[in-house]
Amino acid sequence: xxxxxxxxxxxxxxxxxxxxxxxxxxxxxxxxxxxxxxxxxxxxxxxxxxxxxxxxxxxxxxxxxxxxxxxxxxxxxxxxxxxxxxxxxxxxxxxxxxxxxxxxxxxxxxxxxxxxxxxxxxxxxxxxxxxxxxxxxxxxxxxxxxxxxxxxxxxxxxxxxxxxxxxxxxxxxxxxxxxxxxxxxxxxxxxxxxxxxxxxxxxxxxxxxxxxxxxxxxxxxxxxxxxxxxxxxxxxxxxxxxxxxxxxxxxxxxxxxxxxxxxxxxxxxxxxxxxxxxxxxxxxxxxxxxxxxxxxxxxxxxxxxxxxxxxxxxxxxxxxxxxxxxxxxxxxxxxxxxxxxxxxxxxxxxxxxxxxxxxxxxxxxxxxxxxxxxxxxxxxxxxxxxxxxxxxxxxxxxxxxxx
Amino acid sequence: xxxxxxxxxxxxxxxxxxxxxxxxxxxxxxxxxxxxxxxxxxxxxxxxxxxxxxxxxxxxxxxxxxxxxxxxxxxxxxxxxxxxxxxxxxxxxxxxxxxxxxxxxxxxxxxxxxxxxxxxxxxxxxxxxxxxxxxxxxxxxxxxxxxxxxxxxxxxxxxxxxxxxxxxxxxxxxxxxxxxxxxxxxxxxxxxxxxxxxxxxxxxxxxxxxxxxxxxxxxxxxxxxxxxxxxxxxxxxxxxxxxxx
Numbered sequence: 001x002x003x004x005x006x007x008x009x010x011x012x013x014x015x016x017x018x019x020x021x022x023x024x025x026x027x028x029x030x031x032x033x034x035x036x037x038x039x040x041x042x043x044x045x046x047x048x049x050x051x052x053x054x055x056x057x058x059x060x061x062x063x064x065x066x067x068x069x070x071x072x073x074x075x076x077x078x079x080x081x082x083x084x085x086x087x088x089x090x091x092x093x094x095x096x097x098x099x100x101x102x103x104x105x106x107x108x109x110x111x112x113x114x115x116x117x118x119x120x121x122x123x124x125x126x127x128x129x130x131x132x133x134x135x136x137x138x139x140x141x142x143x144x145x146x147x148x149x150x151x152x153x154x155x156x157x158x159x160x161x162x163x164x165x166x167x168x169x170x171x172x173x174x175x176x177x178x179x180x181x182x183x184x185x186x187x188x189x190x191x192x193x194x195x196x197x198x199x200x201x202x203x204x205x206x207x208x209x210x211x212x213x214x215x216x217x218x219x220x221x222x223x224x225x226x227x228x229x230x231x232x233x234x235x236x237x238x239x240x241x242x243x244x245x246x247x248x249x250x251x252x253x254x255x256x257x258x259x260x261x262x263x264x265x266x267x268x269x270x271x272x273x274x275x276x277x278x279x280x281x282x283x284x285x286x287x288x289x290x291x292x293x294x295x296x297x298x299x300x301x302x303x304x305x306x307x308x309x310x311x312x313x314x315x316x317x318x319x320x321x322x323x324x325x326x327x328x329x330x331x332x333x334x335x336x337x338x339x340x341x342x343x344x345x346x347x348x349x350x351x352x353x354x355x356x357x358x359x360x361x362x363x364x365x366x367x368x369x370x371x372x373x374x375x376x377x378x379x380x381x382x383x384x385x386x387x388x389x390x391x392x393x394x395x396x397x398x399x400x401x402x403x
Numbered sequence: 404x405x406x407x408x409x410x411x412x413x414x415x416x417x418x419x420x421x422x423x424x425x426x427x428x429x430x431x432x433x434x435x436x437x438x439x440x441x442x443x444x445x446x447x448x449x450x451x452x453x454x455x456x457x458x459x460x461x462x463x464x465x466x467x468x469x470x471x472x473x474x475x476x477x478x479x480x481x482x483x484x485x486x487x488x489x490x491x492x493x494x495x496x497x498x499x500x501x502x503x504x505x506x507x508x509x510x511x512x513x514x515x516x517x518x519x520x521x522x523x524x525x526x527x528x529x530x531x532x533x534x535x536x537x538x539x540x541x542x543x544x545x546x547x548x549x550x551x552x553x554x555x556x557x558x559x560x561x562x563x564x565x566x567x568x569x570x571x572x573x574x575x576x577x578x579x580x581x582x583x584x585x586x587x588x589x590x591x592x593x594x595x596x597x598x599x600x601x602x603x604x605x606x607x608x609x610x611x612x613x614x615x616x617x618x619x620x621x622x623x624x625x626x627x628x629x630x631x632x633x634x635x636x637x638x639x640x641x642x643x644x645x646x647x648x
Contacts, residue, residue, distance in 0.1 A: 003518050007507070012505045307502045310463060311563065312491015312519040316486045397463045397483075401502075 004317065006322035011297075018293055019329060025289030026333025026381070027340065029282030032371045034341025036275040039348060049191060054257040055092070055133050057094075059232050061087070061218040061239065063252050078214035079252075086238055093209040094223045095129055097121040098215030100205050104198060108163040108173040112281075116193065117175070117209075119202040120152075129221050130371055140169035140184025143201060149385040150183040158185040165340035173199070176208040192356060201342055229255050264395050283377070285286055287384035290329050294322060294388035305392050306400030319393035326385020327378045334377030338370060406420030407590065410570050410602055411460055416469035418455050418626075429455040431626035437571060437604055442597045444617035447605045452626035457606045461573045462490045474570060492518050495564030499576035501556040501561070503548040510537060510544040513562045519552070520567055527623070534562035538592055563590050565601075572596060574605040578612065590616055595647040614639070 018192045063079065074164035079098055087096040107110050120130055131142055138158055141148050157167055167173070171182045175198065189195060206212050222231045238253045245251055255263075260396050298305070305318055345363055352361040417518050418430040429452045437460070440444055445460075447453040456462035459471055461463055462478050465486070471479045473493060478486060495516075496502075503512045513531035523532075538558040557577060565574050574593065578586030594616060597603055607613055613620045618634045619642075631642040 003524065010506045060463075184423075206633075279511075303502070304504055307498075308503060308515070308519070309487055310461070310496045310502075311516040312487055312567065314487045314519070316484070317519055397487075398458050399470065401463070401498075 003321040005324050008321050010088040011325055022289045022293040022329050023333040026286035026330055026377050027337040028379050029286040029336025030334045032282045033279040034373050035344040039276050040363050047264055057222050058256050059220040060255045063074050079218050081213050084218055087235055090234045092222050092227055094221045096220040097126040100219050101216040102209050106175055106301050109165040111163045113162055115198045116197040116343020117200050117205055119205045120199055122402050135187040135189055138185040138187045143183050149180055151180045152184050153196040154186050154197045155188045156196045181345050208364050215357040234257050287380050288382050290326050290384035294326050294385045298392040300390050302400045302403040305395050306397050309397035315393040319389045322389035322392045323382050323385055327382040331378040334374035338373050410439050412472040414470045416466040418457055419467045428626050432635040433628050434448055434559045439602050440600045442603045442617045444613035446613045446620050447623035451623045453606050457575055460493050460604055462486045493570040495569035495572045497560050497564050497574040497577045501560050505548050506547045508547055510561045512559055513566050516567045528602045534565055538562050553581050557589045571602045576607055594639045
C-alpha cells in the first residue's frame, strides 16, 4: 500500500498545475468550513457567556421590542410600580422589583464616556436578590440604601484606562454632571454589557435622569423554580388583563432562563444550519473538481494503465493508486484549507476583539477541528475519486495499451 | 494435458470482434505451442492477427473460442484480476513503444512488476539494480525514461521483462521504434537471454529479424497459421502442424 501511495504522489507531481487547481477547489471549501465552525463556536461561547448570569428562579418582564441589543434602548413603553405591585401578588412570586437601564455620561479627568446605568433597588431584600447574580467584586464593596451617591462600576473601568487616569475605590467621578463616589468594581464576567455598566441606586438614577416610575424591566424571583413556567404564565395573564392586550399580541414579554436560552439556541442552530449548508456546498464543488481531475487523468493515462496491467497490476492495485491520488488531492486541500481557515478565524477574532473588547470572542481550536477537516477531505477525495478509479481499474488491458 | 517443456499452448483459438454489423475474425482458429527455452517468432503482415495472437499468448486477452494453456492451466475463462496475477508472475513484456512509466526512474520501472507481486522494496531494488547492470545501464538507474535514448529505454524494458523471472518473454516488435544499430544491440540482448535458456516469443512483421534470431517461426495470415518453419542445424524446414499438437 505504501508503494501505491508513493506512486500516486509521483503522479500528482507530474501534473502539478492541475493538482494545484484541484487542491485550491478543496482548499476554499475546507477553509470556509474551518473558519465558519471555529467562529461559530466562538460565537456560541460568547453568546452563552452573555447568559451566564441567568438564574433559574428569575423571571424577567420586558416591554415588547426590547430585544437582545443594548438593553433599554428599544422599550416602547415603560413599566410601572403599579405593575410591580400587581406581579408581587401573583401566587408563587417571592419578590419583584423594577430596574432602570439608562444611558448616562461618565466624566472624569476631562474625559467623557458613555455607559449604561443599571439601577439597584432600594429595598434590602430586593438588593440581596439583585446581587445574587453578581460575581464577586474585583475591589471595594456593594452599595446599599445608605450608600447614596455611591456607585459600582464594571471591570472595564478598572482595567482599561478609559479616562487616561486610573480609577480606584473612593475616586469621585461625574455622572450626568453630578458627583458620585466609586464604592467598588465588579469582577470580570463574560457578559460585556456588565463589564462596561454603571450600577447606581434607583433613587440616585431617578434624580440624575429626572425619571420616576418608568422601569425598563421587572425582575421577578419565584419561591419554587420547578414551577417557574406556571408562575410566568400567571404573570403574563395578569399583566395582559391589566393592559387589556389580546392574547398572543402582548405588548410585553416574560422570559425565564429557559425561554431565553431557548431563543438563543434557536438563533445559534440557525447559524449552524447556514454554516453547514455553505460548507457542504463548498465541499461538493471541491469534490467535483477532484472527480473531474481524476476522470481526465484516467483518460490520459490509459496507456500507462495498460502497461501496469500487462506487467501484473491487478484491478485493485490500479484502483488503489488512483484512489490515493484523489485522496491526496483532498488531503492537501484539507490541510491547506485548515491552516487558512484558522488564519481567517484568527483575523476575524482579532478584529472582533478590537471592537468588542478582550475576552468576549475567544477562538477555541480543539484537536478535532485541526485534524478532522483534513481527514474528512481525504475521505471526500477518495469518494470523489472512486468512480474514476474504478473506471481505470476495469479498463481492458489490450484496449488500454492501444491508446 | 501438459507435456514436458510445454509453457504455452493455444488450441484452436478464435477471436472475433463485432464491428457494427460485421464480424471481424482477428484469429480464426490458430494453434501455437511454445516450449521452454525456445525463441519463437510470430510473423505476419499488419492486420494478420499476430498482435491478437500475442495478446492471447500474453494472457492479456481471452479467446472467443478455444483454449489457452499457460503452464498447463487453462486460462481462457479466468477473470481479469486473476489473469493479471498470472502474467505478472509468468510473462515478461517488451513493447514496440518501450512503454516505460514516465514518472518512474529506470530502476523503479524495472522493479515495478515485483511491486505488483508484493516483493519488499529492498529486495526489489537489489534485483532491479542487478538486471540493469546485466543490460549495461547501471550508470543510468536513476534516470527517467525521457532522459534515456530509445535504445536505452528498450533495454530498461528488457530488464523489466526479466524482473519477475517469467516463464516467457513476449516481445512485440521490439526493434520497431529503433534504428538499425540500436535495434541490433537490443536484439543481441534478446539473443543473450535465449542463450541463457529463456523462452522468448517475438512478434514481428520483419522476416529477416525472425529468421536471424528465432529458431521457430509461425507465419500468420488472415488469422490463421499458414506455415511453421524451424531451424535445425542452420537449415530452415517446414514443420507440419499436426506434429506440433
